[in-house]
Amino acid sequence: PLARALPWTLVAGLGGALLVVLLPALRTPVSATVTAEIRPPPGAAFDIRTRGPGPAAFAPDGSRVAFAAQGRDGATLLHVRALADGRVTAFPGTEGAQFPFWSPDGRWVAFFSRVDGTLKRVPVEGGAPLHICRAANGKGGSWGRDDMLVIAPSSGSVLYRVPAAGGELVPITRLAAPFNSHRHPRFLPGGRRFLFLARAVRSTESAVFVGSLDGGEPRQVTRSAAQAEFAAGHLLFARESVLMAQPFDPASATLTGEARRVAEDVLELSGAAFSAFSASANGRLAFHTGAPQAPVRIEIRDRQGGALDAVGQPGTYRAPAFSPDGYWLAVTGFPGATGTDNHDVWLIDLRGKGALRFTVGPEEEIDATWAPDGRSLFYGSNVEGPHDVLRKSLDGAGAAEIVYEAPGLQTPTDVSRDGRFLLLESGKGEQSRVEALDLANGEVWKLREGPFDDSRGRLSPDGRWLTFVSDESGRPEVYVTPFPGPGRLWPVSTGGGRFPAWREDGREIVYAALDGRFVAVAVAAEGESFRLGAATDLFRGAPPTRDYQDWGMSPDAQRFAIVPSGVLDAHNELRLILDWPARIADR
Known part of the structure; x- marks a missing residue:
């Protein structure tokens, strides 16, 4: 069985x-x-x-x-x-x-499922899980009569109804200020009305x-x-x-x-x-x-998974990102016991190991991304509803500015070396798209269109190539394609992968396999073509999830910042x- x-x-x-x-x-x-x-x-x-x-x-x-x-x-x-x-x-x-x-x-x-960003159902007496629909980061559901479900498919969404057998998601609530999401539906007797949290x-x-x-x-x-x-x-x-x-x-x-x-x-x-x-x-x-979960420190490991250091006060963290010079980590979360603080951006000095609180307020900050000169950070914040993208200078001069806002959940994933293009993950309902924002003129465009989920775009150091994750094949895989596109896709991962990152010389991509292995793939651009070399397993961590990256890689790909789960302790x-x-x- x-x-x-x-x-x-x-x-x-x-x-x-x-x-x-x-x-x-x-x-x-x-x-x-x-x-x-x-x-x-x-x-x-x-x-x-x-x-x-x-x-x-x-x-x-x-x-x-x-x-x-x-x-x-x-x-x-x-x-x-x-x-x-x-x-x-x-x-x-x-x-x-x-x-x-x-x-x-x-x-x-x-x-x-946090792993593949879907809603599934499994028979209690045994059997394989069955797919119902995409749900990037589900926040609760309820199963009513006539096999109709009400779900919150993501952290910044309205509620949708969908048949238990699968089918079209139909929105049944509308967001209005001061609310930034609807979640945790519970059917009432009769199966037509339900409780939910705004x-x-x-x-x-x-x-x-x-x-x-x-x-x-x-x-x-x-x-x-x-x-x-x-x-x-x-x-x-x-x-x-x-x-x-x-x-x-x-x-x-x-x-x-x-x-x-x-x-x-x-x-x-x-x-x-x-x-x-x-x-x-x-x-x-x-x-x-x-x-x-138990408060944890962020572990610094080498390419073989060996422990080099542990930094930051014990706390709850996610999405560690090395600065361009490799001396700082930007993380979101908070030090101390779980539930005692809000998710803010923190900066950890990897030399002196001190920490600075970069954002302050009741808003939730996610996915801090460094500007290429290391002098400012982009991050997602729900200051005015579902997360939009803000930018703030590290010198503390001036308030954070909104650089991109749109319906749904918006988060930054990378900035081109010349500082012109900001890559975004744009989520609306159950689906996400990789988008690019021209910071010079404000133009935004989707890198691809289609009935699939694209996420976690990262640009090569020379700005000519884009690596990203897509479930177009039926499971999340890492691909490379020309930027700004359109163009051919080259598959990087085999057997599923998430969270690709480029080495600073552009000759290696590292990603997290779905079983938790960190895999390095040698790559080389040859004119308008792209060549992939041998893949090497580096070490094993926890299986990656759809929305929360628990690791970051230094620019030279020699150090990895790992956030332990803290669940078992x-x-x-x-x-x-x-x-x-x-x-x-x-x-």
């Missing part, structure tokens, strides 16, 4: 009903409100990182719980635990699973709404920094890590009565606008508590409450 079941020791029941659980996988009560703790499989940890969590999701009947867990090999897979007998099933082919959700009959689990830059302005499949005007229910769910006649939502339940009338979309505490210490992922809890239709509740728990409505009735 494709799915792998892990039987563990069984013990007896809790909460007045027979619940066969795992020991030590499911422990006896840890507090007055917690019935049990569910542990991850041996040698694995719950992958609930803010950037793409796979939190627990209860099956509608409460018999099973789905979650994502990362193993020692760095791969994250979807798992399902049956509460009746304690068996855990891991599903191969679900690498990078995030935000799982169930079909109404409990026979399927849908999930977003996220704002300032979390105090975010709100839960009720929307409908016909795309009618949503109705605001309550202000909330994270999502809400409906169960047992109540709206469940978190306030400062306390899970609350308040009577809710789904017909009128109004709250009634008093909100009461259900559980404390619920993990809140502010960067994802998400509280990590899930409720079933029969009164069961699961929630994560603790830290999603995190301290967190998955707790289970039986019959939570009875508990709040007794209070």
